[in-house]
Amino acid sequence: MSHPITVLWSIPRSVSTSFERMVSERGDHLVLDEPFSRAYYFGPDRRSDRYDRTIPHSSLREVVEEIEEAARERPVFVKDMAYQAQDLLDGDFVGRVRNAFMVRHPAATLRSLARTWPDFTDDETGWAHLDRVADLVEDAGEPLVVVDAEALCADPERVVADFCDRLGLDHRPDALTWEPGMRPEWELWQEWHGSTAGTTGFSPLRPPPPPPGDDQHRLRAAYEAAMPVYERLLAHAVRGASKDK
Template identity: 30%
Template structure:
């Protein structure tokens, strides 16, 4: 099985990659379109040069990796994708060959977290509009993709990951609830910038507190992103 997990930044996506990697039967890929995205857009993200040097910048090469032999000859292949990376230059036809899952998080939390790392944040950077577009694209392929909310996972990771596995036809194992401290060998080269707190963990954090109150530009981004989140939230897996 090849699983494409689609989310925006700061959305429990790396913890989910660690959970699937902990199964032992799952190869993982960490944001394989990131270098191609930076090369195409010219965006000045942290460690831009290092990211571009670490991955193919040709989207066709990325697709070949995602649809070719599974790394380490594992039975399954988990692919962590950022929705905002799928700009028009990126091919999408290959998505018909994978099981597509959409991981969502309330935009107030995403904006507060991402904004702390990247000052020049725009709506395009946080992936909510692209997530809606990709969801519609997958539906047009004839799939009914699973939607799962990060808040539900943090409230009860065992129940929600079991439900997710059942929904996509994958055997559940409690090994998914913990991972070694210090990160994963397949972390992207950008891990020192974005994954520092996660590298100190060995499992999912507990439930989040109240959502942050945003003001100014951040509040305007929230207003623009919220309808896209709410649309998918209504379709989320209930466990």
């Protein structure tokens, strides 16, 4: 009998790696960091030419088989970008897992993405395929369980408790802090996870920067495409119990 597979679908630069680190600290899940990135960037049927390296056993089928095989032994938590799994989004994978979402204001995520990858593609912004997963979840009659990065970092105990309640997980407040350091599962994307490796917990975020101006054509177009998806998902964000209670 298989254990549950929980997938946190996110976008780049959304604090999702810190959330993943918190789940690792719980100790009750096998945590997989962006396994679908292997298929998207390094597999035999890759969708991106950003890298010329090929990683063996990285077809989308093989990645899914690895995840499902791991779930035979213990619960699995996957953090990934929906665009990296886009070839699954017309199949039944989404219906076989517990789905959750992580968002952060596009003015922050897109500027951060552009600093590392100034040649980012429409896929790599992450928002369009996140919207597609949300469609699939709602079409199946399931609620959207969304973590908002700003709310999480402002009040992690309440937001994580609410998230756990909605997914039927035990809340473990002791997992909200951790020892700094690079994790083995981050090996493929160490250059992206360096900032998280230096943390010991969630810290309040700076307010989002101003939206890109009209003179920033690429960023502005990406921002305008992202905002409706962000606002749609933000409306479902877990907020925790009221402080008045």
